[in-house]
Amino acid sequence: MKDDINKLLNGKCRVVSKKEGALNLSQVEQLRGLTPEWQFCANDNVLTRVFHFENYAETIAFVNAVATIAEAQDHHPELLVTHNRCKVCYKTHTVNGVTINDFICAAQIDVPHK
DSSP states (O other), X not given: OHHHHHHHHTOOOOOOOTTTOOOOHHHHXXXXXXXXXXXXXXXXXXXXXXXXXXXXXXXXXXXHHHHHHHHHHTOOOEEEEETTEXXXXXXXXXXXXXXXXXXXXXXXXXXXXO
């Protein structure tokens, strides 16, 4: 299991073709075991997590940290930002579903927030 999480933490997002498609439910659930704070909504085919903070400055610092990961991976989430929380939503739009790229980014976001 530790090797699996290290593959996510050290992973690099890649282009996923429509032919490859999204992960199936079994694959999603296996990877969710490595990122248990994240929720998968099958109806929307999206991986989400809500982060809570003490104030707006902390929230924006988190948003900036997520942006750094997103730029490094060239894989960008949808963010919903309020005063003291940020909802992060990952979906690979080319396949209209969740791929390994979404879990790579989720795991990398989780590192400082465990």
